[in-house]
Amino acid sequence: MRWSRIRLIFGRELRDQLRDRRTIFMIFVLPVLLYPILGFTVKTLAEAFDNTVRRVVVVGAEYLPDEPPLLTEGEGGFLRFDPGLFDGGGSPPLLIEPVPPGGRWDDPQQQLAALRNGEADVIVDIPAEVRGQITRLERPTFKIAYLRSDEQSLATYQVVEDVIARWQDAIVARRLAADEKPAEYVAPVEVEAVDLARQVLGSSASGVSVWARLFPFLLVMMALTGAFYPAVDLCAGEKERGTMETLLISPALRSEIVVGKFLTVMAASAGTALLNLASMGLTMAVLGPQLAAGAAGPGSPMDELAPPSPIALAWIVVLLIPLSGFFSAVCLALAVLARSMKEGQYYMTPLYLISLPLIFLTLMPGVDLNPFYSLVPITGVSLLLKKLILEQYVEARPYFLPVLLSTIVYGLIALRWAVGQFRTEQVLFREAERFDLGSWVRHLVRDRGPVPSGGQAVACFAIILALSWYTSILLTRTDPLVALALGQLVFILVPPTAMALVLTSSPRRTLRLRWPGWAPILLATGLAATLNPLTAELRPVVTDLFPIPPAVEQALEALQAAIPNLATAVLLIAVIPAICEEVAFRGYILSGLETAHSRGVAIVLSAFLFAFLHVLISLFQQFFNAALLGLVLGWMALKTRSLFPSIAFHLTNNALAVLGPSLSVGWLYRDQTLFLYRWPIVAFGAVASIGLLAVLDRIGQTKADDPVAADLPADQLAGASAAGPE
Amino acid sequence: MIQVEHLSKAFFDYRRGWVPAVDDVSFECRPGEIFGLLGPNGAGKTTTLRILSTVLKPTAGRAIVAGHDVVLEPEEVRARIGFMSSNTGVYDRMTAWELVEYFGRLYGIEGDALKARMEEIFSWLQMNEFRDVLGSKMSTGMRQKVSIARTIVHDPPVLIFDEPTSGLDVLVARAVLLKIAELRDRGKTIIFSTHSMQEVTKLCDRVAIIYKGRLQAEGRPGELLERFDQPDLEELFFHLVERADADAVASA
Structure with missing residues (x-):
């Protein structure tokens, strides 16, 4: 790659974008104009709302005592609430309308009609005996009728309630004075709320809580939107x-073209995000205090919208660059698939559907940055931004490198994908084809290869996921044990088996139904046993980081209690999952991924999908263990070119989990509740595992040179299926 | 300068499976010669030329352009060819001058050398009056001239023109053909595809007739007329097309 050429392409593409009226409008004009216009509209509407006259109908005003006054006569003889009952700040104009008791104002039906048709915003009903009741220290009831669903009625109610509360205070003050008691007599303790951020850091810092929630969300959305349109224009356009x-x-090399375009998209993405936020921040900084002063007084949410500090802003820029890079590369790789701008727009929806949950995660209370989230694309950056805006630099520091590096790595992977797309002539010169389901299915069957394509592997995984999800809803009423077995057999075993039979010419090769001899099977079984002490060490680390909710733990215990005996447990938790999940993941899916990717990438992807399934059908906490085992299982399946060692490993691994607690071999463990093995056993497990892996590796290499071994005799195939759960 | 040996290219279509677009095509063209690729629409001309320009990879056979294999050394090939087709458009938001300058710099020509070369090309193609006009404002003829300028800015030894006169009025088409002839006289290797017999008669030193992805005949126009005993190129063309269709029916 030559940087001079990349610079040249970048320069041209950038100039091209800047000459495009649509881009200029989207990136510069819209943010600069939109937020001030929106802000002023909101402000004007709020002011208009504040200045609307609210009608307070007072039934029985004549019963009120003269001292302390609640209602006094104002200018022009109109009744009003006594000005001394308002708390310094301005009050919305209230029109007091005294009506005599009786008649229609006593009937709730007619009161409702009056509130609904705007004759009144609230109706205050004053009891006839109020003077005497107050003197006799009884508690007269003031009924205030209002409509909660009507904003104006609700706001008026709040004002009137405040006024009456202050009037009550005035009555209490008079009683205290009459009895010669101090004010502390009724209020022995004073409570003072101290917002430390406001007190120590000044008023802007209190705004960060609103910003911290809002800002990462907006920044990520803008970076994505800002990347998408230029990417579509630069590829599909x-x-x-x-x-x-x-x-x-x-x-120019394809890589130079892609990097040149990538830098352009990235500049647009970062530019859009920064300009939008700058414009929004300025609008809020200008309008926030005005709104706060005008409407609800200091301390209202409006006051908290002051922008974050300059240091936090500097961090945002630093994090925005890799984030924009990640989105730009993904958008570029997707956009090159499209033949036209119109088609390109369609790809926006799936991109948002994937990104939105990752961003929404940061809006959820209780979700905080941890080592796992720091590595999740988009979520890691958003959570770190949240921390930085809250100015929790000490807590944020350890995550800075993981978030930054992982985002850069994801960006580079996406960029490589984009370069790959630009090297694929089917992508660059895709012709319009009329889609017809019938002939497409015929093509799938007619032109099937010996093993599935990468796309078919992913489709198989998607089908498994969708089926598992729907059946988990459908099977909630059935016996949990039956549901467990059915879920595995029907929804994990059937899709890959059916797809292998219909969509590949060699289901046997696809599902790796080759008998590898007894040696790999025994080695795999042994490896599962020797790895067990090591994976056990992982468990408490994971549950420490991500504690299992008590409700889930109880459900799991209930499920375990429902299993009648050990044999059923082994069948349900070890045998059936081992066969079903291996056929799906190390059989169909891994075979498909192998055709589309290098072996290493295929193993990693299949392990990730395997782990992801466990998150969905089981526990989030199983992700790590499943991913780790997925790597070993995938490697084993490719090395031995057979599914059976993987099944043996999987079966042994799960069986140990079931049997471990039941076998009374206490001397094995240093911790009997967590089933942590004694250290010498852990050490032995590690050494033995390395040894077994090395032997399996050598067996795999010698077997790979022996093409005859690829075929599986029919009787052995029958024997394999007889070992199933029937 | 261009050697094409048993070149084949098939595309995948889920309705029909693998569809051959170019099937076992071989020819050769030399410096100072215009080689015509004559055939109807969909005959495989564009696919053949796209393989020569390295944007498509052949499914079988090989092609050597300016001494480099199109599959093994695509960058070397691209640096030595000028390629123009109806699919190589002009940027809407760039002026004529900017576009030619941009491609000149991509080919590694910089500074005064590039400026001198561009002045020469702009006067040769009479493009000076619209050098600051944006692509979106240009007429078809102007765009075609900009494309030619872009094709020759780096003075490549091999030029590939895929239907350069399609959609042009007679005046502009004539001007384009004259310029191509001038380029031949400067010693360039030129391959030129068209479906116009007239253009072939006027311009081409040698011609290959391509139909349904297969090369039907190849040689000097006069030689071909003699070989197939036909009065003119048009008759020759119909003769070859009918023969190919009859062969297809017989083999089916």
């Missing part, structure tokens, strides 16, 4: 305008 091929026949 160029195809549509016929200039893509002009660039492809230039001496």
Whole structure:
């Protein structure tokens, strides 16, 4: 790659974008104009709302005592609440309308009608005996009728309630004075709320809580939106305008073209995000205090919208760059698939559908940055931004590198994908094809290869996920044990088996139904046993980081209690999952991923999908263990070119989990509740595992040279299925 | 300069499976010669030329352009060819001058050398009056001239023109053809695809007739007329097409 060429392409693409009116409008004009306009509209509406006259109908005003006054006569002879009952700040204009008791104002039906048609916003009903009751120290009841669903009625109610509360205070003060008691007589303790952020750091810092929640969310959304449109224009748009091929026949390498375009998209993404936020921040900084002073007084949420500090802003810029890079690379790789701008827009929806849950996670209370989240794309950055805006630098520091590095790594992977797309002529020169379901299915069957394609592998996984999800809803009423077995057999075993039979010409090769001999099977069984002490060490670490909710723990215990005997437990938890999950993940899915990717990538991807399934059908906490085992199982399946060692390993591993607590071999464990093995056993497990892995590796290499071994005799195939759960 | 040996290219289509677009095509063209690729729409001309320009990879066979294999050394090939087709458009938001300059710099020409070269090309193609016009404001003829300028800015030894006159009026088409002839006289290796017999008669030193992805005949126009005993190129073309269709029916 030559940087001079990348710079040249970047310069041209950037200039091209800046000459495009749509881009200029989306990136510069819209944010600069939108937020001030929105802000002023909100402000004007709020002011209009404040200045609307609210009608307070007072039934029986004549019963009120003269001292202390609740209602006094104002200018022009109109009744009003005594001005001394308002708390310094301005009050919305209230129109007091005294009506005599009786008649329609006593009937709740007619009161409701009056509130609904705007004759009144609240109706205060004063009892006839109020003077005497107050003197006799009884508690007269003031009924205030209002409509909770009507904003104006609700707001008026709050004002009137405040006024009456202060009037009560005035009555109490008079009684205290009459009895010569101090004010402390009725209020022995004073409570003072201290918002430390406000007191120590100044008023802007209190705004960070609103910002900390809102800001990462908006920043991520803007970075994504800002990347998407330019990416579509630079790929699909160029195809549509016929200039893509002009660039492809230039001496520039595909990687140079992609990096040049990538930098352009990234600049647009970061630019959009920063400008939007700058404009929004300025609008809020200007309008926030005005709104606060005008409407609800200091301390209201409006006052908390002051922008974050300059240091936090500097951090935001630092984090925004890799985030924009990640989105830009993903958008570029997707956009090049599209033939036209219109088609490109369609790809936006799935991208948002995947990104939104990852961003929404940061809006959920209780979700905080931890080592796991710091590695999740998008979520890690958002959570770190939240911490930085809250100015919790000490807590944020250990996560800075993991978040930054993982985002850069994801960005580079996506960029590599984009370069790959630009090297694929089917992607660059895709012709419009009329889609017809019938002939597409016929093509799938007619042109099937010996093993599935990468896309089919992913489709199989998606089908398994969807089926597991729906059946978990459908099977809630059935016996949990039957549901467990059915879930595995029907929804994890059936899709890959059916797909292998219909969509591949060699289901046997796809599902790796090759008998590898007894040696790999025994080695795999042994490896599961020797790895067990090591995986046991992982368990408390994971549950420490992500504690299992008590409700889930109880449900699990209930499920375990429902299993009648050990044999059923082994069948349900070890035998059936071992066969079903291996056929799906190390059989169909791994075979498909192998055709699309290198072996290493295929193993990692299959392990990730395997772990992801466990998150969905079981516990989030199983992710790590499942991912780790998925790597070993995938490697084993590729090395031995057979599914049986993986089944043996999986079966042994799960069986140990079931049998461990039941066998009374206390001397094995140093911790009997967590089933942590004694240290010498852990050490032995590690050494033995390395040894077994090395032997399996050598067996795999010698077997790979022996093409005859690829075929599986029919009787052995029958024997394998007889070992199933029937 | 261009050697094409048993070149084949098939595309996958889920309705029909693998569909051959170019099937076992071989030819050769030399410096100072215009080689015509004559065939109807969909004959496989564009696919062949796209393989020569390295944007498509052949499914079988090989092609050597300016001494480099199109599959093994695509960058070397691209640096030595100029390629122009109806699919190589002009940027809407760039002026004529900017576009030619951009591609000149992509080919590694910089500074005064590039400026001198561009002045020469702009006067040769009479493009000076619209050098600051944006692509979106240009007429078809202007765009075609910009494309030619872009194709020759790096003075490549091999030029590939895929239907360069399609959609042009007679005046502009004539001007384009004259410029291509001038380029031949400067010693360039030129391959030129068209479906116009007239253009072939006027311009091409040698011609290959391609139909349904297969090369039907190849040689000097006069030689071909003699070989197939036909009065003119048009008759020759129909003769070859009918023969190919008859062969297809017989083999089916």
